[in-house]
Structures are given as structure tokens and as C-alpha cells.
Amino acid sequence: xxxxxxxxxxxxxxxxxxxxxxxxxxxxxxxxxxxxxxxxxxxxxxxxxxxxxxxxxxxxxxxxxxxxxxxxxxxxxxxxxxxxxxxxxxxxxxxxxxxxxxxxxxxxxxxxxxxxxxxxxxxxx
Amino acid sequence: xxxxxxxxxxxxxxxxxxxxxxxxxxxxxxxxxxxxxxxxxxxxxxxxxxxxxxxxxxxxxxxxxxxxxxxxxxxxxxxxxxxxxxxxxxxxxxxxxxxxxxxxxxxxx
Numbered sequence: 001x002x003x004x005x006x007x008x009x010x011x012x013x014x015x016x017x018x019x020x021x022x023x024x025x026x027x028x029x030x031x032x033x034x035x036x037x038x039x040x041x042x043x044x045x046x047x048x049x050x051x052x053x054x055x056x057x058x059x060x061x062x063x064x065x066x067x068x069x070x071x072x073x074x075x076x077x078x079x080x081x082x083x084x085x086x087x088x089x090x091x092x093x094x095x096x097x098x099x100x101x102x103x104x105x106x107x108x109x110x111x112x113x114x115x116x117x118x119x120x121x122x123x124x125x
Numbered sequence: 126x127x128x129x130x131x132x133x134x135x136x137x138x139x140x141x142x143x144x145x146x147x148x149x150x151x152x153x154x155x156x157x158x159x160x161x162x163x164x165x166x167x168x169x170x171x172x173x174x175x176x177x178x179x180x181x182x183x184x185x186x187x188x189x190x191x192x193x194x195x196x197x198x199x200x201x202x203x204x205x206x207x208x209x210x211x212x213x214x215x216x217x218x219x220x221x222x223x224x225x226x227x228x229x230x231x232x233x234x
Contacts (some may be wrong), residue, residue, distance in 0.1 A: 035223070037170075044127060045162075045170065045213055047223030060222055094169055100217075103158060103176075110161035110217040111175040118169050 004095050004116035007104060012089075012091050012123050017080040022095030022116060029071065031051050033098035034078045036069060038091040046091075051078055059106035085123045092118040128153060129214055129226035136232040145199040145229045147214030151222055155195040157217045161188075164211045164228075173212070174199065195204050206233050 008020035022034070036048040049059035051069040062080070071078040082089060096112035102121045103109045130148040137143040149155065161174040172181050174190035177197065189200045197214055214226040 037223075044228040045215075045225040047225065050223070052192055061220075099175070107157035108217040109158040109176050110223060111158075111172060111215065112162075112170075113172050113175070113181065115169040115171065 001099060002114050004097065004114060006093060006095050006116045006119040006121060007120070010120055010122060012085055012121060013125050014086055014123055015084055018080070018085050018089060018121055018123075020080045020093055020095075020119065020121070022078050022080075024076045024078075024097075025032045029073055029078065033100050034071065035096045035098040036080045037094045037096060037112070038089075038093070039118075040088075040091045048080065048082075048093075051098070087123050090121065090123045092106075092120050094118045127227035128218060128221060128224040129216065131212075131214060131226035131229045133134045134230045134232065136234055138234050139204050139206060141204050142200065142202045143204060143231065144201075145212050145214075145231070147197045147199070147226045149195050149197075149216065149224075151195060152220055153195075153218040154192065154197055154214045156219070159192050159197040160192065160215045161197075162213045162215065166210070170213065173194070178219055180201065201231070204233050226231050 003025045005023045012018045030053045033050050035050040051057045066083045068081040095116045097114040100110045158176045162170040163173045164170045178190040178193040187202045211228045213228050218224045
């Protein structure tokens with residue numbers, strides 16, 4: 001059974017770079033898409049972006065200029081970097097396995113079937 | 126302001142049925158599949174419905190999903206107190222990428 005675990009600093013200073021890693025256990029990172037999602041305190045879910053195991057990426061347009069997602073297949077890990085953070089980036093950050101593809105006549109199928117427990121990141125000096 | 130519109134809250138008595146709507150547009154729900162997630166208090170979201178109406182293994186058939194045009198609906202029958210949670214719809218948008226609804230808080234009275 002695949003499990004995901006986020007790790008990284010819980011406190012980041014304004015203007016610095018937030019860095020998180022998601023470790024995949026119980027299965028291979030290959031042949032899947034992997035995604036980052038965040039949830040500010042008391043608010044809803046926001047998609048940050050995804051990476052395919054081969055390295056291709058797609059980011060939320062509102063965060064694209066600050067986001068980098070990378071993958072290390074040898075370690076079964078993928079990572080998130082978010083630069084120039086502000087208090088608005090304070091949130092619980094989740095990593096998830098993404099199932100995505102072309103359903104042809106019915107469009108794109110897109111869902112996250114395995115989620116990490118989440119890690120809280122606070123942006124404060 | 127979320128791309129997908131959900132009611133902020135719904136409520137019903139134990140044993141009753143409730144529906145949660147998710148409204149979008151032709152750039153998202155109208156031309157792509159919809160998924161639904163349940164987030165119990167203090168926990169990570171959990172996949173409840175995928176591909177509009179399919180349930181992952183382990184999800185009881187009390188939960189159902191449907192889609193019509195640019196809207197989708199999650200239905201829950203035989204409500205239990207353990208169903209109290211936030212529910213989110215999600216899909217792919219041709220311009221924005223992955224999008225979620227704002228979430229609906231279910232209260233079982």
C-alpha cells in the first residue's frame with residue numbers, strides 16, 4: 001500500500017524559499033504523476049502543481065513564477081520549492097499521487113487517490 | 126473565489142439523505158471528469174468519488190456522484206455522525222490546471 005510522507009521546515013522567514021520533500025513508500029514513484037496541494041488555515045484546497053516521474057511539470061498559473069517541483073526517482077521522492085514567500089503562503093502542504101489522463105470523448109480524468117498527512121508551514125520572521 | 130462553486134454548508138438528520146452541488150463551466154466540469162474528496166476534521170483529504178461516479182475500494186455505496194452539463198453532485202444516503210466533514214469537488218480546467226471547489230461543511234444534526 002503506497003504511503004506518502006511530507007518533510008521540511010515548519011517555519012520559513014518572509015522572502016525566503018520554502019522547501020518540502022515527499023517520500024513515497026510501499027510502491028514506485030515511476031509511471032505516476034505526483035502533486036502538491038496546500039490549504040491555508042480555515043480555507044479550502046489549492047492545487048500547486050504536479051510532476052510526472054519523467055520530470056515534466058505543470059503549475060498553477062497564479063504560483064508559476066515562484067514554484068519548482070522536481071523528482072528524484074533514485075530516492076523515490078519528489079520536492080517542492082516556493083520562492084519569495086509571504087504570510088499568505090502559510091498553510092498545510094499536502095503531497096498526493098495524481099491519476100491523470102485523456103478520457104477522449106469525456107475529457108481529462110484527474111484525481112488524487114493517495115494523500116500524505118500534510119505538514120504545516122508558517123511564514124513568519 | 127473558487128473556480129468551482131459549492132454551497133458553504135449543508136445539514137441533515139442522521140439516516141437522511143443530503144446532496145452537495147458543484148457548479149463550474151465548459152472549461153472544467155463541462156468537458157472533464159469530476160472527483161470528490163472528504164476531509165474529516167484535522168485530517169488530510171480522502172478520495173471519495175472519481176471519474177464522476179466511481180467509488181474507490183472501501184468507500185461505501187452510501188456515497189454517489191453524478192454529473193450533468195457543467196455541474197456535478199455528491200449524494201450521501203443513510204447519514205451518520207461520522208460523515209460530518211468538509212467535502213470538496215475537483216476537476217481539470219483547460220486554462221487553470223487543477224481546480225477545487227471552495228468546500229462544503231456537512232453537519233449531521
